[in-house]
Amino acid sequence: MSEQEPVDESEATASVAETIDEHPEALAESLETLVRLQETGTLDDLAAAADTVSLMTAAMDDEMVMTLASTGSRLGEVVDTAADEDVVRGLEQTLSAVGDASGEQPRQVGMLGLLGAMRDPEVKAGMGYLIQVAKALGRRRAAAAEDGQ
Amino acid sequence: MTHDIVVVGGGTGGTVLANRLAEKLAPELASGEARVRLLTDDPDHVYKPTFLYVPFGTKTVDDARRPLAELVDDRIDIETARVTGVDTDGHRLSTAEGRTVRYDQLVLGIGAQLVPEEVPGLAEDGHHFYGPDGARALRDELAGFEEGHLVLSVVGVPHMCPAAPVEFVLMVDEWLRERGRREDVELTYTYPIQRAHGIQSIADFASEEFEARDITLETFFNVEALDPEAGTVETMEGNELDYDLFVAIPPHAGNDLVAEAGLGEDGWVAVDRHTLEAEHAEDVFAIGDIADVPTSKAGSVAHFEANVVADRLTSRVRGEVPTAVYGGKTVCFLETGMDEATFVEFAYGDEPVVREPSKPLHWAKLGYNESYWLTARGLL
Numbered sequence: 001m002s003e004q005e006p007v008d009e010s011e012a013t014a015s016v017a018e019t020i021d022e023h024p025e026a027l028a029e030s031l032e033t034l035v036r037l038q039e040t041g042t043l044d045d046l047a048a049a050a051d052t053v054s055l056m057t058a059a060m061d062d063e064m065v066m067t068l069a070s071t072g073s074r075l076g077e078v079v080d081t082a083a084d085e086d087v088v089r090g091l092e093q094t095l096s097a098v099g100d101a102s103g104e105q106p107r108q109v110g111m112l113g114l115l116g117a118m119r120d121p122e123v124k125a126g127m128g129y130l131i132q133v134a135k136a137l138g139r140r141r142a143a144a145a146e147d148g149q
Numbered sequence: 150m151t152h153d154i155v156v157v158g159g160g161t162g163g164t165v166l167a168n169r170l171a172e173k174l175a176p177e178l179a180s181g182e183a184r185v186r187l188l189t190d191d192p193d194h195v196y197k198p199t200f201l202y203v204p205f206g207t208k209t210v211d212d213a214r215r216p217l218a219e220l221v222d223d224r225i226d227i228e229t230a231r232v233t234g235v236d237t238d239g240h241r242l243s244t245a246e247g248r249t250v251r252y253d254q255l256v257l258g259i260g261a262q263l264v265p266e267e268v269p270g271l272a273e274d275g276h277h278f279y280g281p282d283g284a285r286a287l288r289d290e291l292a293g294f295e296e297g298h299l300v301l302s303v304v305g306v307p308h309m310c311p312a313a314p315v316e317f318v319l320m321v322d323e324w325l326r327e328r329g330r331r332e333d334v335e336l337t338y339t340y341p342i343q344r345a346h347g348i349q350s351i352a353d354f355a356s357e358e359f360e361a362r363d364i365t366l367e368t369f370f371n372v373e374a375l376d377p378e379a380g381t382v383e384t385m386e387g388n389e390l391d392y393d394l395f396v397a398i399p400p401h402a403g404n405d406l407v408a409e410a411g412l413g414e415d416g417w418v419a420v421d422r423h424t425l426e427a428e429h430a431e432d433v434f435a436i437g438d439i440a441d442v443p444t445s446k447a448g449s450v451a452h453f454e455a456n457v458v459a460d461r462l463t464s465r466v467r468g469e470v471p472t473a474v475y476g477g478k479t480v481c482f483l484e485t486g487m488d489e490a491t492f493v494e495f496a497y498g499d500e501p502v503v504r505e506p507s508k509p510l511h512w513a514k515l516g517y518n519e520s521y522w523l524t525a526r527g528l529l
Contacts, residue, residue: 057508062207062512062515068516069515069516069518070519072519073520073521073522076520077522077526080526080528143218147216
């Protein structure tokens with residue numbers, strides 16, 4: 001907040017001496033940690049990371065932070081819904097089915113072909129699932145409309 | 150037989166608890182052995198810390214509101230009802246809609262009430278940022294406030310969000326400086342006891358900041374009445390102060406239904422501070438602002454308490470001995486201006502340390518506010 005005022009050197013030395021006097025053990029431990037970080041090269045990495053943080057602090061503003069956090073939060077909500085056990089099972093089956101279907105060359109199907117396909121038990125089971133999804137989707141959209149969303 | 154858990158209140162405590170129970174009791178909810186109902190008189194969830202930013206134009210009141218149905222797990226039954234009575238012997242609730250709701254375990258998370266009318270003149274001429282209407286009115290007032298004496302007075306203790314009064318006055322100081330108005334506005338902060346805040350380290354921090362920023366600190370200042378015509382505030386200590394804009398932390402109260410149910414004489418639920426179980430009734434818990442525990446009335450408290458109560462309820466449903474306890478964990482951000490913040494964290498009996506304010510901590514607070522909906526969903 002406030003501008004940093006110039007500090008008298010002798011005052012600064014006395015202040016450092018006072019700090020050493022008051023916290024000898026904490027300072028010794030801190031210095032040991034610092035030396036270890038320096039010897040292992042971690043200190044350079046931390047300094048580089050700190051520079052990156054400084055860059056980020058200089059470049060960003062409140063609006064960017066809020067937009068990023070808000071986007072992350074909305075994504076988090078989608079992930080939360082997607083992580084539900086039933087949703088995971090449904091999505092995995094659907095994705096696997098897309099994979100299975102994409103491995104084969106589909107033939108062109110007209111109206112008659114469509115009617116013929118409907119006799120296939122596997123297509124019947126798949127259609128049943130799709131209708132169930134449509135029903136659930138309709139129910140949720142109606143509830144959302146009722147809540148004014 | 151179905152084990153009926155009823156949570157009353159759709160604030161931070163009630164919402165986090167409902168979502169935690171949905172996870173923890175998933176098998177029992179699926180089999181019908183347990184049922185969790187969330188009773189609320191507002192179908193929306195309101196994140197109140199947003200209101201602090203409304204007077205400064207960086208948030209709107211709409212940012213604070215989301216439908217509970219979006220936030221609460223599908224396995225929880227949300228019912229809109231205003232609970233008006235608790236019969237702890239009969240294990241049932243009565244509602245304003247004339248319903249009776251039976252419970253096996255009850256959790257009250259009904260929050261605190263604002264009662265500005267307890268202080269003559271306050272509702273009429275005092276501003277606040279503890280609700281949507283108050284925050285909006287203060288925004289309009291502040292926008293046109295070019296010169297004069299702005300007084301921020303902590304009228305009621307305890308109050309929600311312990312850091313808010315200090316935050317507001319430090320934010321308004323910088324907000325006015327940014328607009329070149331600070332020299333024409335005198336700022337005063339008042340507090341009822343002999344220091345700037347109930348928490349010693351926050352009081353020390355605030356006192357230093359106030360001195361550095363030319364904000365007058367008045368302690369032992371217990372507001373008795375406002376005289377809107379004269380623009381003065383009188384204290385129980387016999388002092389008088391002129392104001393042009395009076396911003397109050399309004400008096401807070403518990404809830405009459407708590408006193409009527411014998412759960413706490415003064416309207417706050419008397420609970421064991423570790424288990425959060427009511428002291429005067431069986432199978433009743435309280436979380437959030439309504440629980441009388443020796444820590445701050447903060448959203449983080451409601452959140453951490455909800456986790457503990459979810460654990461204890463899960464144990465009870467399963468016939469196990471509950472072991473989860475709340476240790477008073479509290480985390481509060483503290484804005485120290487418009488672009489820096491700090492935070493405190495403490496537990497029962499701890500004296501928090503106020504860290505050096507910084508821009509990243511301010512962003513952490515903004516980021517958390519944006520991500521709060523994940524907390525409500527029980528994720529963060």
